[in-house]
Every structure is written in structure tokens, then in C-alpha cells.
Amino acid sequence: MLPFVLALPLIAVAAGLDEKAPVAVAVESTFPTKDDRIRQQAFDGDVDSAYEAARPPREGDVVTLAFDGPVLVRSAEVRGGGLDGGTLEGSEDGATFARLAEFREGVAKAEPGKNLKALRVVPTKDAKDPVAIREFVVDSDPALRRFAYPVEFVVDEVDDASLKGWADKAAKECERAYGLINDALRSDGYRPARVVRMSLKDGVDVPAYAAGDRITGSTKWFRRHPDDIGAMVHESAHVVQRYRGRNNPGWLVEGVADYVRFVLYEPANIGPIDPEKARYDQSYRVTARFLGYIVEKYDPEFVLKLNRAMRERKYSDDLFKESTGKTMQELGDEWKASLKG
Ligand SMILES: [Zn+2]
Incomplete structure (x- = not known):
């Protein structure tokens, strides 16, 4: 219990300092996507990559940038193709939208100066060409988190x-x-x-x-x-x-995948562990816990290093010693003892 009691105030302090963390968004669309011109490219910070629809617009088609929470939008600009005559709209509640600007020569720009939960592009329904959106450019407080890895x-x-x-x-x-x-x-x-x-x-x-x-x-x-x-x-x-096989230990490949899942993505669901039976090379969530232990106690970059080595075909058990000064087995014993503590 003790580690949790000690950790809580630190988390609270971090959250306080982190008030202005960027707000996550989703790009939603009624259009099918053209090939690999994926939706998130409309908000990846790169005007050279575009989201492209696979067909011309019909009545009711929209492309929406939906925010996880309200942000003060100082200005919003959207650039793209097939949009002239269409409108840029904003929503305070994420459901009802009001017109902000009209597209002319591929650009719509507005300075709403209020809290919004979403922006959306509404093309004219009789446009001949499919819609392309190069980028939503939004100046807001807090900032919106752009897609660093569009997918x-x-x-x-x-x-x-x-x-x-x-x-x-x-x-x-x-x-x-x-x-x-x-x-x-x-x-x-x-x-x-x-x-x-x-x-x-x-x-x-x-x-x-x-x-x-x-x-x-x-x-x-x-x-x-x-x-x-x-x-x-x-x-x-x-x-x-993308490196299963390649002489990488299978238990470690699975352990890294479950580290991402259970230590980073859904820590509340990792479930109980049996300290008597746990082995560091048990794979999946048990190995994920072992990796979490090393990351926390020895080297915050340990999983990054393991991942890089396995991807680049340079994996060796020595990586454990390089990061911690201890062998894998010594670390496994130490971790197991800590579970009983
Ligand atoms: Zn797996």
C-alpha cells in the first residue's frame, strides 16, 4: 500500500501543473476515405498532407473536428479543395452548430472568441469535386492535440x-x-x-x-x-x-505489448497477480508488470530501449544489465520479492 499513498500527492501536483495540457480531438466524417488520404491528416500540423473524401458531397455530409472538452477558440482556419461555397461551423455543445465563415478560394477563416466543443466543414451539396481538407488550423486555449501519428x-x-x-x-x-x-x-x-x-x-x-x-x-x-x-x-x-520473430524472445514481445496496454493505456484493468507464481518471463501482463518495475525503479526509457533494439535486430539480454547493473534473473528475483513486500 505504501507506494500508492506516497504517489498520490505527486500525481495531484502534476495534474495541477498540467492544467493547460492539450485537449485530444477526433476527426469524424460522413464520407468514405480516399485510399490513404486518411481523416487524421486534416489535423496533423502538415498542410501538405490532406484528408480526401472518396466521393463528391451529398446533402447532410460533414467533416467534424470534435474536441474532448470545450476550448476557447481564438481563431480557426480551414484550407482545402472542393469547399468553395461551403461553410465552416462551430458548436458550443458539440451537437448544435452555428455558421462561422464561408469558404472562398479554398479557405474559411473565423475568430469566434468563445468556448467551442467542435468545428465542422459543411460542403455545398451540389459540389462536383470530392472534398479535400489540408488542415484545420486552430488557435485555442488550451491548445488542441494534433495527430503526431495519423492513422x-x-x-x-x-x-x-x-x-x-x-x-x-x-x-x-x-x-x-x-x-x-x-x-x-x-x-x-x-x-x-x-x-x-x-x-x-x-x-x-x-x-x-x-x-x-x-x-x-x-x-x-x-x-x-x-x-x-x-x-x-x-x-x-x-x-x-512489427518485430515478432527475428530472434526476439516471444515473452518479451508480448510483455511490451501488454506494457503499452496495461501500464499505459488501462492500468485499472491489469488485475491481481500471484506473487508466489509470478515469473518475469511469464509473458503478457505479468511481464508487463516486471517491465513497469524496471521503468519506475531504474530507467524511464527502458521499454523504449528494448523496443528499439528488438526492432533493429539488436536485442540481447545484456540490455537489462546496461540499464540496471543487474542481470535479468537478478531483477526477476528482486521484482518478485517486491510483490510480496
Ligand atoms: Zn500479443
């Missing part, structure tokens, strides 16, 4: 139609978690997948698995465990890792 999860096959809504929700949640996953598993020169395909199939004997840029889940599993969206976050971590 789109595309649900392309669901064997059980009653699970389609669940799959869409899981895809959305994985898109949201992708920044966290990639921050945890970043390494110089590595560019993660921008389009990840997700399907739910009958006859899959594990909850889910990843192969390349595709994640396949079991209809049977997710019918029974609809709360297990974290399983898809674990598979998303594998898509970013």
Missing part, C-alpha cells in the same frame, strides 16, 4: 452483423490510442502504419491476432467480452512493433 482503422469484414457497431467503436478507440502506443514504441526513422485494417471473424481460436497491418478478432470472443477493447489496443501495439 485510420478500417473495419472491412465482420462475420457477425450484430458486432459491426462494436467493431466501429473498437476501431475508433484504437485510433485514439495510436498516439500513446507510438509514443511508447517510437524509434528514430520508424514510420508506423497509417492504415490498419480490422476484421472480426468466426472460427478464430484466440481473442485476436495481428499480422502486418491487419488485426483479426474472434466474433465468439467479443460477443462474450464486449468490454475487452484493450485486446484490440494490444494488437495495435503489435502492428506498431
Whole structure:
């Protein structure tokens, strides 16, 4: 118990200082996406990359930048193509929208000067060309968090139609978690997948698995465990890792994926551990705890270093000693003793 008692005030202080942390957003659209011109490219800080719709607009089509919470929007500018005559709108409650500006020559700009929860682009319904949005440029307080690792999860096959809504929700949640996953598993020169395909199939004997840029889940599993969206976050971590095999220890590859899932993404769900039976190389969430112990006690960058080495085919057990001065086995014993403490 003691470590938790000591840690709490620190977290409170950090939260206080962190008041102006950027607010997360989602880019939502009624259009299908054209190829790899994915939605999040409309808010990635790069005007050279665009979101492109796969068809011309119809009545009711919108592209929305939805904020997790209200921010004071000083100015908002949207640049793109196929937009002239359309409007830029803002919403104070995230549901009802009011006109802010009209698009002329591919630009709409406004200075709302008030708290908003969303911005949206409404193209004219008789436009001939598909909509392209280069960028939402928003000056706000707090700032909005742009997508450092733009991605789109595309649900392309669901064997059980009653699970389609669940799959869409899981895809959305994985898109949201992708920044966290990639921050945890970043390494110089590595560019993660921008389009990840997700399907739910009958006859899959594990909850889910990843192969390349595709994640396949079991209809049977997710019918029974609809709360297990974290399983898809674990598979998303594998898509970013991309180094299963290559002589990397399997328990460590899984441990890193579950470190991302259970230490960073959903720590409340890691569950109990049996200190008598726990082994550092037990894989999955047990190894995730072991890695968390090393990160906390010895080296905040330990998982980053492991990840980089495994990705670059340079993994060796010596990495443990380099970061901690102790062998893997010594660390395993020490960690196990700490669980009983
Ligand atoms: Zn796995």
C-alpha cells in the first residue's frame, strides 16, 4: 500500500501543473476515405498532407473536428479543395452548430472568441469535386492535440452483423490510442502504419491476432467480452512493433505489448497477480508488470530501449544489465520479492 499513498500527492501536483495540457480531438466524417488520404491528416500540423473524401458531397455530409472538452477558440482556419461555397461551423455543445465563415478560394477563416466543443466543414451539396481538407488550423486555449501519428482503422469484414457497431467503436478507440502506443514504441526513422485494417471473424481460436497491418478478432470472443477493447489496443501495439520473430524472445514481445496496454493505456484493468507464481518471463501482463518495475525503479526509457533494439535486430539480454547493473534473473528475483513486500 505504501507506494500508492506516497504517489498520490505527486500525481495531484502534476495534474495541477498540467492544467493547460492539450485537449485530444477526433476527426469524424460522413464520407468514405480516399485510399490513404486518411481523416487524421486534416489535423496533423502538415498542410501538405490532406484528408480526401472518396466521393463528391451529398446533402447532410460533414467533416467534424470534435474536441474532448470545450476550448476557447481564438481563431480557426480551414484550407482545402472542393469547399468553395461551403461553410465552416462551430458548436458550443458539440451537437448544435452555428455558421462561422464561408469558404472562398479554398479557405474559411473565423475568430469566434468563445468556448467551442467542435468545428465542422459543411460542403455545398451540389459540389462536383470530392472534398479535400489540408488542415484545420486552430488557435485555442488550451491548445488542441494534433495527430503526431495519423492513422485510420478500417473495419472491412465482420462475420457477425450484430458486432459491426462494436467493431466501429473498437476501431475508433484504437485510433485514439495510436498516439500513446507510438509514443511508447517510437524509434528514430520508424514510420508506423497509417492504415490498419480490422476484421472480426468466426472460427478464430484466440481473442485476436495481428499480422502486418491487419488485426483479426474472434466474433465468439467479443460477443462474450464486449468490454475487452484493450485486446484490440494490444494488437495495435503489435502492428506498431512489427518485430515478432527475428530472434526476439516471444515473452518479451508480448510483455511490451501488454506494457503499452496495461501500464499505459488501462492500468485499472491489469488485475491481481500471484506473487508466489509470478515469473518475469511469464509473458503478457505479468511481464508487463516486471517491465513497469524496471521503468519506475531504474530507467524511464527502458521499454523504449528494448523496443528499439528488438526492432533493429539488436536485442540481447545484456540490455537489462546496461540499464540496471543487474542481470535479468537478478531483477526477476528482486521484482518478485517486491510483490510480496
Ligand atoms: Zn500479443
